[in-house]
Structures are given as structure tokens and as C-alpha cells.
Amino acid sequence: MQEAGGGITSSSKTPSNNGKEEGGGMALKKGPWxxxxxxxxxxxxxxxxxxxxxxxxxxxxxxxxxxxxxLRWVNKLKPDLKTGCKFSPEEERIVIDLQARFGNKWARIATYLPGRTDNDVKNFWSTRQKRLARILRTPLPSRSNKNHGKMPVPSHQLPNLEDPSLDRILFEGDGQCSQEASKMTQMRDILSPVPLDLHTALPLLELELAMEKEPCLSDTAPPSQPPFDHLPHPLVGLPVLPEDAPGLSPGFGDASFPEELACPEPPPEGLPFLGLDAGHDGIERVDEHPGDFFDDLPADMFDYLEPPTPPPPPPPASSTSW
DNA sequence: AAAAAACTCAACCGCGTCGAG
DNA sequence: CCTCGACGCGGTTGAGTTTTT
Structure with a gap:
């Protein structure tokens, strides 16, 4: 990777100043540090x-x-950064859940991940998006793709669910998971163009991705994780958001979301998995607008699916699995 | 072994926000 | 109230690396 000492002294990118910042006398230098x-x-x-x-x-x-x-300080030089360390499954789950909660508020999400920067989270999510798109053979939303999310995926673009290579694609990585067979079956169910309960499909898909990688050593035994120090569990500590929480739109990602609600504090009951229904009648239901939740999954991922059926009767809160 | 594809990640840009004057 | 500079954030790019074909 290009890095300090690489000898590159000028920017490889467009040498245009922002126009806004800095009027110092020195000629502005860009590129690798x-x-x-x-x-x-x-x-x-x-x-x-x-x-x-x-x-x-x-x-x-x-x-x-x-x-x-x-940027250099925040992303590279600041102490206690987990540089060169892949996201652990635990971290991935946190990102997935918080992204569903907050939207693309990477800086905010990063505050829940000690040693990770907003750039790290952003890059992770971008990579995940690309991989999902590749798995589903679906074009990523792009600046040129104005039709993103508007058109259903033609059936011929759907993956061949019987293709053995799908197994490899989906399970690249250790591939030793004991749940592999059932996951494969369920994954095919997800990809199968038949009506399907998204409440079942999404967590599975995310589990799928989270299990691809192994944690780095520092994750298996995290020394001290300031934001989580007082939490029984990284996600359990997240607040259960009341539906009428002021400033919180059903679509998450609301910058006006009050900080006091974001302050990690053990909820009275277990946190519903991935923000999916934990039940009705006042129990948290983050996913009031599935479209919002799905916005960050690959383009058109579920376009060919029937609208989600009403979720089955809620399992007891204690059934939240980890 | 070579080429292609996929992945990683550092760094830039543009824009919004905030505070000082 | 308005302007301006500084800062922070999210989006994007592209070079380098790794994996796959």
C-alpha cells in the first residue's frame, strides 16, 4: 500500500484545491504522507x-x-487504532445493526467500534455492498445508474441457484462453519424468486456475510473498549428507540436523533435482533419502513420478491440469538 | 506464470454546520 | 443578520495488493 516513505511527493489525484480552506503561504502538498x-x-x-x-x-x-x-491523524496516527486488522464478525454485526439504525452515519457508528474510524466503517460497508452485489450479480447503484432500485431484476440476471460456484462465492473464507449446509439451503431460499418473509431473509444474509471472516486476535480478547466498557454486550447496550422518539424518523439516519437516546444504556429488555420486530404492541419496531432498511443492500436485491408478509407472532424477547 | 477480477484502504473533494467577528 | 474561516462528515477515487481464473 502506498504509505509514508513511498517517495511519492505529489498528488495522483486532481490537483485542485477546495477553494475554501487555508490560505497559508506554503505550496499545498497532497498525496501519500x-x-x-x-x-x-x-x-x-x-x-x-x-x-x-x-x-x-x-x-x-x-x-x-x-x-x-x-484526516491523517484521525485515520492513521491516532493511538489505539486497529490498523491492518479486519473487522471481526462481532464488529460486522455492530456495523450492520447500527447502519440499519442510523443510516450512513459512519462517524457515529465508529464511536461504537473502538479503534475503528469512520473511514474504516465506510470502507467496510462499501466492500460489503460490492460483495453482496457480486453475489447477487446485481449492479451497484452508481452515478450513472439512475434506475437504481426502480427496475426489478430480470430473472435471467438472477444467480443460478444450483450453480456449485455459488457455494464457493458465499462461503469464501474458512468455509468450515458447521451451519454451512443449512445456511446454503437458506441462502438459496433467500435468492429464490419466490415470495419470502424478509424478516427471515435479512438476518440470514447478514449472518452469512458476518461469518465469512475470522476475527483478528485483538477482537477475540479486546483489551479495553471505552464505548463498550459499561455495556453487557455491544448491541445490548444500544437504546431501544421508542417509536415516538422525538426527532427520530422511521427511516433512521436522522441527524436530529437526540444524543441522549443514543447514549449507550442497557435497555429494559433484550435488543431485538437487527432491529427487526421483537413484537407488537409497543415493543420496538425499528423496521417500520422496510424500504429504508433495505436501501443499503444491493440495488434491486429484493425487487423480485413479493411484499413481505406480516411477521409471525413475535418470539419472546429472550429468544434474541447471538 | 500471466492476466483478470476482486479487494483494501489512504486520501481527496464537496458540502453542511458552527462559531467568531 | 451576514460573512467567512475552520472543522467534520459522507461520498468517491484510484493505486497497490491479493485472489482467482
Whole structure:
């Protein structure tokens, strides 16, 4: 990976300044950071703290924009980052759940993942999206694809469910899971163009993805995870959002979502799995608008499905599985 | 072994927000 | 109230790496 010391001293990207930021005298430098630059930045933060980024350039310390300095610090230099470590299944589950809750609020989601940055979460989600799209042979939403989500997937574009390669695609990774056979069957059920209960399908699909990777060592025995320190479980600590929570739209991702509700605090009862129905009659029902929830799954993923049938009677809250 | 495809991740850009003047 | 600069965030890009064909 291109990294400090790589010798690249100019940007490989379009050399246009934002136009907004920084009027320092030094010529703006872009592109990969050098080790010496990192040292200077670290030293600056050590002395002044992670603030006043723009003064780094105005003081002539670095020919970098404040924005670039901040990004470098946040994403690479900040202590306790889990750099070079893949997302554990646990982390993946957290991202999946929080993404359903908050939408693409990566910075917010990252606060629940010690050692992860918003960039990490964003990249993870992007990768996941691409893989899902590839599995389903479905084009990703793109700037050029204005029809995203509007047209059903033609049947000929659906995967061949009997194709043995599907097994490999779906189970790339260790592939040793004892649940493999049943997952495969269920996965095919998901992909099968027959009416299907999405409440069943989605968690399975996400489980599928989460099980592809093995956790890194630091995840199996996390030393200290500040945001979760006081939580019995990473997700159990998430608040159960009342439907009438002020500022919370049914579609999540509402920036006006009150912080006090986001403050991790053990809910009175178990957190419903993936925000799916835990029951009726006042019990949390995050997925009031399935379309919102599904927005971040691959384009057209479920277009060929019948509308979801009403969920079966809710299981007892204690049945939440992990 | 080579080529192609997929994946990873650092870094940039544009935009929105906020606070100071 | 308005303007402006700084900051933070989400989206995007593309080079490098790894895996698959």
C-alpha cells in the first residue's frame, strides 16, 4: 500500500484545491504522507492537541491542508487504532445493526467500534455492498445508474441457484462453519424468486456475510473498549428507540436523533435482533419502513420478491440469538 | 506464470454546520 | 443578520495488493 516513505511527493489525484480552506503561504502538498510528515504531525498534536489543524500549515510546519492533517491523524496516527486488522464478525454485526439504525452515519457508528474510524466503517460497508452485489450479480447503484432500485431484476440476471460456484462465492473464507449446509439451503431460499418473509431473509444474509471472516486476535480478547466498557454486550447496550422518539424518523439516519437516546444504556429488555420486530404492541419496531432498511443492500436485491408478509407472532424477547 | 477480477484502504473533494467577528 | 474561516462528515477515487481464473 502506498504509505509514508513511498517517495511519492505529489498528488495522483486532481490537483485542485477546495477553494475554501487555508490560505497559508506554503505550496499545498497532497498525496501519500511521508514518515517525517507523520512525525511532525504527531509532535504537533502532542503539543497542541488535535485541534487548530489549519495552523499547522500557517505556521509552516507542514505543507498540508488542515483538512489533510486532521484526516491523517484521525485515520492513521491516532493511538489505539486497529490498523491492518479486519473487522471481526462481532464488529460486522455492530456495523450492520447500527447502519440499519442510523443510516450512513459512519462517524457515529465508529464511536461504537473502538479503534475503528469512520473511514474504516465506510470502507467496510462499501466492500460489503460490492460483495453482496457480486453475489447477487446485481449492479451497484452508481452515478450513472439512475434506475437504481426502480427496475426489478430480470430473472435471467438472477444467480443460478444450483450453480456449485455459488457455494464457493458465499462461503469464501474458512468455509468450515458447521451451519454451512443449512445456511446454503437458506441462502438459496433467500435468492429464490419466490415470495419470502424478509424478516427471515435479512438476518440470514447478514449472518452469512458476518461469518465469512475470522476475527483478528485483538477482537477475540479486546483489551479495553471505552464505548463498550459499561455495556453487557455491544448491541445490548444500544437504546431501544421508542417509536415516538422525538426527532427520530422511521427511516433512521436522522441527524436530529437526540444524543441522549443514543447514549449507550442497557435497555429494559433484550435488543431485538437487527432491529427487526421483537413484537407488537409497543415493543420496538425499528423496521417500520422496510424500504429504508433495505436501501443499503444491493440495488434491486429484493425487487423480485413479493411484499413481505406480516411477521409471525413475535418470539419472546429472550429468544434474541447471538 | 500471466492476466483478470476482486479487494483494501489512504486520501481527496464537496458540502453542511458552527462559531467568531 | 451576514460573512467567512475552520472543522467534520459522507461520498468517491484510484493505486497497490491479493485472489482467482
Amino acid at each position: 511521508m514518515a517525517e510528515e507523520d512525525e511532525i504531525l504527531i509532535e504537533y498534536v502532542r503539543k497542541h492537541g488535535p485541534r487548530d489543524w489549519s495552523s499547522i500549515r500557517s505556521k509552516g510546519l507542514l505543507p498540508r491542508s488542515g483538512k489533510s492533517c486532521r
